[in-house]
Structure formats: structure tokens, C-alpha cells
Amino acid sequence: MVQQVSSLEQIILSKVLEVLHREGGIELHTELRNEGLDSIKTIELIVNLEIEFDIQIDDQDLLIENFSSIYKISELLTNTYGLQQ
Template sequence: MLTIIIPRTTHDTELLDILERVLKQEREVLESIEPDDDLIEYNLNSILVVELVVELEIVYGIEIDDDDLLTENVSTLRRIQELVGKYQQIK
């Protein structure tokens, strides 16, 4: 089977770095995650959601409102990118 490697952007690399720290998963595992894969399958839980949000705020220089501190807002790579994008536009 042919494996296609899609070049990652700096934004993607930073997000993978964060997930590696928070989810404590090996990089190879994280790189195989599709944009809409449920991160709960990779050990994301309510406690780690808070840790993930704090990391996102630090790395991207944003402040996420309490109303957006929901597991569903960070349950996939796509949703994380949308959340970060929303707050980067506000900055």
C-alpha cells in the first residue's frame, strides 16, 4: 500500500507538539490522525481538555472564553483549528 505524506504547516506542527504533550501519545500515532477523528479515542478527557486549552492559549497567544471550554470544541483536529482560528481573528 502506498502511503502519501502530506507536508505539514507550522500551524499543524505546533498543534501536534501540543497534542503530544497533552495526550502523551507518540508522534507517529498523532501524525496518523485524520482531521475529523475523535480525539477521545486517543485519551482526551475532560481534565485534558482544560490542559489542551491552556496550551493552545499559550502557544497561539489567544484567550479562549469559558463558553468555548467544551470537549466538543476540541474533539477533533479540525475543531481545534477552527477554535484557534476564531480567536486569532479576534486578536
């Protein structure tokens, strides 16, 4: 089954791959911690997303589960910060 990837998810994926120094192999629901996204890389990812989308992610949203997969990050940015898919 081929997953449809929105433009928002594609941007998030590119930022994740950049932080992990990877070229691919990550799906929407892949557990990012299993792919090497540790606490330091998560901070780097958050900063990159804030710059890319010109937002400030609130401290209350800085939860591991919100950054566990491309899909969860996309949900957070769409539902909480109003970004469009």
C-alpha cells in the first residue's frame, strides 16, 4: 500500500532526514526514536521546524509523543498551529 504524503509531511520528512543525516527509508508512522532521533536531535528538529514554518512551539507541546513520528509531528502542526496539509 502506497501512503499519500502531504506537502507538510514532505517538509517534515526532509527536516527529519536532515537532522538524522539520512537520505530516506522513513515512513509516516516510523518510530523516530528507533531511527536515531535522540533528545539533542529532537531539539535541532524543533528549531528547524520553528524556523521553516515561522512558529514558536509552546513548552506544553514539547512532549516525546508529539515528535514520535512524521505523522504525529504533522498532526501537532496542523491541529495546534494551524498549518495546512
